[in-house]
Amino acid sequence: MRPTASRCQPAGRPERMAARRLLVVTYYHPPDPTGGHRWAAMGHWLRSLGHEVTTITTSAWGTLDDDLATDTHRTDDLMASGLLRRLLRRPPLVSGPGSQALVAKAPLAVIPRVVVPDVGLVTWLPTALTAARRLVRERRIDCVVTSGPMHSTHTIGLMLGRERPSWIADFRDGWRFEPLRPPWPTRAQDHLDAALERRVARGAEAVIAVSHPIAEDLSARMDIAATHIPNGWDPRWDTRISQASEVELEPGTVSVVHTGALGGDVWRDPEPLFTAMRWILAHNPDAAHRLRLVLAGPLDAHLRELLDDADGAGVRHVGQLSREGSLALQRSADALLLLTSPHHVSHATGKLFEYLAAGKPIIALARGNEAARIVKETGTGVAVAPDDVEAIAQALLAAVDGTLRAAYAPRDRDRYVYPAPAEAVAELVEHAIERRHRTR
Numbered sequence: 001m002r003p004t005a006s007r008c009q010p011a012g013r014p015e016r017m018a019a020r021r022l023l024v025v026t027y028y029h030p031p032d033p034t035g036g037h038r039w040a041a042m043g044h045w046l047r048s049l050g051h052e053v054t055t056i057t058t059s060a061w062g063t064l065d066d067d068l069a070t071d072t073h074r075t076d077d078l079m080a081s082g083l084l085r086r087l088l089r090r091p092p093l094v095s096g097p098g099s100q101a102l103v104a105k106a107p108l109a110v111i112p113r114v115v116v117p118d119v120g121l122v123t124w125l126p127t128a129l130t131a132a133r134r135l136v137r138e139r140r141i142d143c144v145v146t147s148g149p150m151h152s153t154h155t156i157g158l159m160l161g162r163e164r165p166s167w168i169a170d171f172r173d174g175w176r177f178e179p180l181r182p183p184w185p186t187r188a189q190d191h192l193d194a195a196l197e198r199r200v201a202r203g204a205e206a207v208i209a210v211s212h213p214i215a216e217d218l219s220a221r222m223d224i225a226a227t228h229i230p231n232g233w234d235p236r237w238d239t240r241i242s243q244a245s246e247v248e249l250e251p252g253t254v255s256v257v258h259t260g261a262l263g264g265d266v267w268r269d270p271e272p273l274f275t276a277m278r279w280i281l282a283h284n285p286d287a288a289h290r291l292r293l294v295l296a297g298p299l300d301a302h303l304r305e306l307l308d309d310a311d312g313a314g315v316r317h318v319g320q321l322s323r324e325g326s327l328a329l330q331r332s333a334d335a336l337l338l339l340t341s342p343h344h345v346s347h348a349t350g351k352l353f354e355y356l357a358a359g360k361p362i363i364a365l366a367r368g369n370e371a372a373r374i375v376k377e378t379g380t381g382v383a384v385a386p387d388d389v390e391a392i393a394q395a396l397l398a399a400v401d402g403t404l405r406a407a408y409a410p411r412d413r414d415r416y417v418y419p420a421p422a423e424a425v426a427e428l429v430e431h432a433i434e435r436r437h438r439t440r
């Protein structure tokens with residue numbers, strides 16, 4: 001029987017770390033505008049540790065100037081087709097700063113709900129698999145890392161065959177645990193989805209989960225030892241932030257900043273936050289006069305309505321900024337706001353780690369989830385339920401009267417700053433290679 005307990009780090013550091021040839025297969029990767037920076041940062045810091053890292057990703061998001069230097073291979077993807085995206089009712093694909101669509105239509109129900117585990121299995125996987133087989137052979141790869149979502153990416157590890165190198169499956173979201181999709185319409189699809197998840201989790205030599213809840217779920221359900229390796233702050237961005245143009249904040253006010261999409265999905269609701277701002281205006285006008293909620297990011301129709309209704313309540317939208325501009329705005333804030341789902345205990349977006357590095361108190365609209373745990377563990381702010389209007393208002397008032405800043409006592413943040421996550425991956429690579437050798 002395989003062990004069942006999840007661990008934050010692989011047990012037992014190997015005495016000698018050899019330079020390894022790694023192949024990473026990931027769908028969401030820069031310049032993807034949704035924030036898939038995990039393996040871009042991880043790849044850089046693994047190279048700094050002496051490893052060779054080759055990346056396969058989709059061509060749908062475009063290219064970067066350093067693709068050749070980072071050995072990034074972008075393969076054809078039907079999702080880049082304008083016709084297919086119109087059939088799926090998805091917004092046009094564009095990349096670069098400020099490129100996210102302001103209003104995204106819901107996907108056509110039929111097509112995404114036919115293919116298990118996701119449409120990537122037919123739109124991108126065939127070209128990615130072909131590239132993976134070629135690179136494994138040509139580069140004599142020591143370890144393949146598949147990273148999902150899209151969870152179909154993990155099936156590449158299954159399809160590389162019996163002679164494949166060691167394999168690590170990296171879960172950035174849960175697959176069947178807190179899935180970000182509706183239930184399958186048929187029992188047959190649901191059974192196939194469950195079987196694929198099981199084969200991936202039990203077939204890989206090692207499994208990574210981006211959060212504790214995902215690691216614990218996989219460990220318990222799959223009878224494996226999943227390893228928690230979180231996202232982290234990439235300090236290479238520090239120089240770029242210093243060169244970014246800044247948004248001027250209103251003098252004499254306390255600015256609580258949120259960057260990125262605020263809601264815009266079925267899991268996060270910004271309405272209680274706006275209600276709390278109106279509550280402060282009605283019950284404490286002096287504090288409301290000093291408080292500014294500053295939003296930088298895309299607008300959907302619902303958020304536009306909330307902004308219109310909040311007229312006079314101290315909410316300011318500064319547009320959609322480049323990533324450098326957003327990071328610079330975070331560091332000029334008095335406090336930072338994070339909105340999470342009240343229904344997903346694994347929720348801890350990459351934005352949280354930007355906030356940890358910004359050095360400002362965090363107001364996390366989070367209860368009982370990974371984001372709330374990290375904020376509490378690191379002493380970097382306060383966590384309140386995202387649907388508790390009064391608690392949100394009190395947290396905002398604490399930013400105005402200074403008690404939030406006085407309680408700011410950051411600690412133990414190093415584990416969330418690179419190279420620490422890459423060092424944990426490098427250790428796990430050694431264990432995966434060793435286990436593959438034993439089983440072969």
